[in-house]
Amino acid sequence: MANFNLSLQIEDVNVLSDAVRTWCRHNHATPTEQSMQLLCSAAVDLYNQGHRTREELVTLLITRFDSPDSLKVNAPSSTSHH
Template sequence: MANFNLSHKIDDVDVLSDAVRTWYRYNHAAPTEQSMQLLCSAAVDLYNQGHRTSEELVTLLIVKFDSLHSLKVNSPSSASHH
């Protein structure tokens, strides 16, 4: 039987969610579905690149996305007609 150490996985999730929550507090912004998806995806990407602490992650998120407006996606949806 495989031995999965779930406490490490929970710790990883805590680091990621803390970084995202801190980004929102820093920017005095309320989460939206779109912004949450983008920030969480970016946080996971950064984590997978080796940035393992909440401090590292939030710093990089703030540099990459300097405001809530920087999270807006301006590309047309797949439902739009050309």
């Protein structure tokens, strides 16, 4: 789970939330509590890794989660080991 930085500025929060909303629009996904928790956590992790622009975050979220199905708890991911 993400380590939420409480010192984020409103501009940073806006970039993060816009990236998550853009991912939903791109994937024609209806937000659920579970999907939003996962996407927001991933967005904060990426932000903390130095990806600070909306464009970077959106691209990385779309790459990491290529469809709404990829957000399901038991969905295979690129980090799965076979």
